[in-house]
Amino acid sequence: xxxxxxxKSKRQIVEKALQKYMLPASEPFKxxxxxxxxxxxxxxxxxxxxxxxxxxxxxxxxxxxESTLLPVACALECIHTYSLIHDDLPSMDNDDLRRGKATSHxxxxxxxxxxxxxxxxTWAFDLLSQTGNTSLPPEKRVAIINVIARAAGPxxxxxxxxxxxxxxxxxxxIEILQTIHRNKTGALxxxxxxxxxxxxxxSTNKIEKLxxxxxxxxxxxxxxxxxxxxxxxxxxxxxxxxxxxxxxxxTYPAFFGIEExxxxxxxxxxxxxxxxxxxDYKADPLRALADYIYTRSN
Amino acid sequence: xxxxxxxKSKRQIVEKALQKYMLPASEPFKxxxxxxxxxxxxxxxxxxxxxxxxxxxxxxxxxxxESTLLPVACALECIHTYSLIHDDLPSMDNDDLRRGKATSHxxxxxxxxxxxxxxxxTWAFDLLSQTGNTSLPPEKRVAIINVIARAAGPxxxxxxxxxxxxxxxxxxxIEILQTIHRNKTGALxxxxxxxxxxxxxxSTNKIEKLxxxxxxxxxxxxxxxxxxxxxxxxxxxxxxxxxxxxxxxxTYPAFFGIEExxxxxxxxxxxxxxxxxxxDYKADPLRALADYIYTRSN
Numbered sequence: 162x163x164x165x166x167x168x169k170s171k172r173q174i175v176e177k178a179l180q181k182y183m184l185p186a187s188e189p190f191k192x193x194x195x196x197x198x199x200x201x202x203x204x205x206x207x208x209x210x211x212x213x214x215x216x217x218x219x220x221x222x223x224x225x226x227e228s229t230l231l232p233v234a235c236a237l238e239c240i241h242t243y244s245l246i247h248d249d250l251p252s253m254d255n256d257d258l259r260r261g262k263a264t265s266h267x268x269x270x271x272x273x274x275x276x277x278x279x280x281x282x283t284w285a286f287d288l289l290s291q292t293g294n295t296s297l298p299p300e301k302r303v304a305i306i307n308v309i310a311r312a313a314g315p316x317x318x319x320x321x322x323x324x325x326x327x328x329x330x331x332x333x334x335i336e337i338l339q340t341i342h343r344n345k346t347g348a349l350x351x352x353x354x355x356x357x358x359x360x361x362x363x364s365t366n367k368i369e370k371l372x373x374x375x376x377x378x379x380x381x382x383x384x385x386x387x388x389x390x391x392x393x394x395x396x397x398x399x400x401x402x403x404x405x406x407x408x409x410x411x412t413y414p415a416f417f418g419i420e421e422x423x424x425x426x427x428x429x430x431x432x433x434x435x436x437x438x439x440x441d442y443k444a445d446p447l448r449a450l451a452d453y454i455y456t457r458s459n
Numbered sequence: 460x461x462x463x464x465x466x467k468s469k470r471q472i473v474e475k476a477l478q479k480y481m482l483p484a485s486e487p488f489k490x491x492x493x494x495x496x497x498x499x500x501x502x503x504x505x506x507x508x509x510x511x512x513x514x515x516x517x518x519x520x521x522x523x524x525e526s527t528l529l530p531v532a533c534a535l536e537c538i539h540t541y542s543l544i545h546d547d548l549p550s551m552d553n554d555d556l557r558r559g560k561a562t563s564h565x566x567x568x569x570x571x572x573x574x575x576x577x578x579x580x581t582w583a584f585d586l587l588s589q590t591g592n593t594s595l596p597p598e599k600r601v602a603i604i605n606v607i608a609r610a611a612g613p614x615x616x617x618x619x620x621x622x623x624x625x626x627x628x629x630x631x632x633i634e635i636l637q638t639i640h641r642n643k644t645g646a647l648x649x650x651x652x653x654x655x656x657x658x659x660x661x662s663t664n665k666i667e668k669l670x671x672x673x674x675x676x677x678x679x680x681x682x683x684x685x686x687x688x689x690x691x692x693x694x695x696x697x698x699x700x701x702x703x704x705x706x707x708x709x710t711y712p713a714f715f716g717i718e719e720x721x722x723x724x725x726x727x728x729x730x731x732x733x734x735x736x737x738x739d740y741k742a743d744p745l746r747a748l749a750d751y752i753y754t755r756s757n
Contacts, residue, residue, distance in 0.1 A: 184613055184614070189618070189622065189638050190613055190614060190618035190621060190622065190642075192621070192625070193613060193617070193618055193621040193622075194613055197613060247573060247574075247577060250573070252550075252568075252569035252570045252573060253570050253573070270550075271550035272550045272551050272621075272624045273621070273624075275545060275548070275550060275551070275573070276545075276617050276620060276621050276624075278577075279545060279576075279577075279580070279617050280612050280613035280617045280618070282577070282580060282581065283580065283608055283611050283612035283613070283617065284608070284612050284613060286584045286604060286608040287605060287608035287609055287612055289604070290601045290602075290604040290605035290608060291605055292602075292605065298597075299596075299597035299598040299600070299601045300597040302597070302601050303588045303597045303600050303601060304588075304590075306584060306587070306588040306604060307585060307588035307589055307590065310581055310582070310584040310585035310588060311585055313581050314578055314581035314582050314585055315482055315488055315491060315492055315495060315578035315581070315582060316482070316488060319491070319574050319577050319578045319581065320487070320488035320491055320578070322574060323488060323490070323491040323570075323571065323574050324487065324488065324491075326570045326571075326574075327490070340487050344488075
């Protein structure tokens with residue numbers, strides 16, 4: 162399993178699909194839609210769409226399954242992008258740099274960025290429900306919409322974000338940090354995998370295993386984010402390095418030190434792969450993605 | 460048709476449904492969900508949910524149709540509430556008062572209000588897709604989700620809001636003001652009516668007529684908002700009176716004067732009722748709602 166070429170090829174497929182399924186920037190709201198495009202096409206890793214497609218492929222080798230799920234994959238990236246735009250706002254993390262580029266509000270103003278985020282979130286649900294963009298039957302669509310809304314909402318990603326903001330510059334136990342990570346980052350990662358699995362017709366048992374896999378790689382992903390924030394340079398990251406410390410955010414390295422944090426990230430990756438024991442070769446991309454999440458450098 | 464008692468009884472039904480379908484404020488995100496509740500239960504008129512239910516009843520006299528559509532009605536109110544929270548933010552209209560109460564960001568901070576809005580929008584789509592909260596079949600659910608997402612998104616409500624913000628303190632032609640009104644206010648009003656009609660199994664022809672009705676009452680609604688902003692007191696409105704002038708916002712009265720503006724609002728109401736010519740007594744609430752929108756005082 163050559164993960165780099167796998168990621169490259171899947172990224173190209175996702176980029177092309179985003180171009181296809183994204184609203185074109187036309188009047189009367191051209192500038193607004195351009196602001197949506199700016200962040201959506203700012204060079205994301207497309208991890209969530211790829212996880213969605215890889216989860217689908219792990220249970221279903223129908224060659225059509227990927228194209229059937231591309232609108233779902235694109236919707237996930239729209240939601241992830243909206244969350245980054247809102248996180249970067251002055252009233253939130255106040256970041257000027259993201260993926261090596263100026264953040265939305267530095268270019269479009271606070272109101273422009275806020276509304277670009279609102280529209281990306283809403284457009285995600287438009288894509289998930291548009292007539293004719295997929296052969297997914299309505300009952301699967303509704304189930305996927307619910308999994309994604311639940312993962313992205315008050316008991317998932319946004320909930321985690323509120324707790325992250327509320328606990329800046331405060332001492333709190335490791336359990337709070339784990340709740341933040343599980344929701345702010347983990348929920349949409351697991352939701353992406355669940356959405357792909359539902360779309361591909363996975364059994365309840367397989368979905369349960371994939372949820373464990375998702376929770377574990379989500380944890381690993383966020384621990385590695387903490388590590389990179391503490392150890393990499395701004396140039397390597399494409400966003401402000403060391404910002405967690407500056408902002409008084411609790412992180413895994415602050416609790417456990419660098420070495421023990423690395424060990425825990427690796428353990429989470431091993432746990433993720435163990436959850437896939439009953440899966441055959443079709444889950445090899447998921448296994449390789451788990452390793453990649455641990456070894457990535459930005 | 461006694462519109463006041465009709466509105467009162469429907470409002471009670473909607474309030475009860477909102478209590479039922481809203482996420483309870485429980486840990487670990489209790490404070491966040493309480494911020495969602497604060498704005499959702501701050502005394503809204505519930506016009507959009509009521510229009511959704513009235514549109515459904517205008518084409519279908521099954522006594523079950525109302526309860527079937529209550530989750531949809533509640534989702535519409537969640538979306539409307541999120542839009543008000545974001546509109547009131549300091550980077551947008553910077554309003555301290557809404558419905559006679561402190562706005563979300565004055566109580567929960569900018570980040571808290573922003574995220575409460577994000578969660579209300581996402582929760583709307585959760586409600587629209589939850590298993591078991593309605594007997595609406597999946598194909599109708601997907602169609603309703605798409606109508607609502609389209610109305611609320613970049614080519615609807617949010618698009619209109621971007622144009623409103625972009626044109627503050629600027630001279631522009633009446634066509635721009637009409638585009639702002641049609642999208643910022645009109646799109647979700649028409650979307651609410653369409654959602655109800657689809658849920659009730661209206662024919663394509665009936666849906667087309669209801670869309671015309673919706674567009675016309677949406678226009679009248681916004682023109683009356685402009686009039687009230689110019690002529691009523693802050694106490695009557697429950698929000699800052701005269702703020703359009705202070706902010707350099709174009710309005711119907713600024714273009715046409717008070718009298719001609721009143722005439723146009725009334726004309727829109729008449730056009731709305733004309734669109735319902737082919738509808739029987741079951742559309743009487745819609746007819747009365749059109750009159751109410753013209754005569755309301757806040």
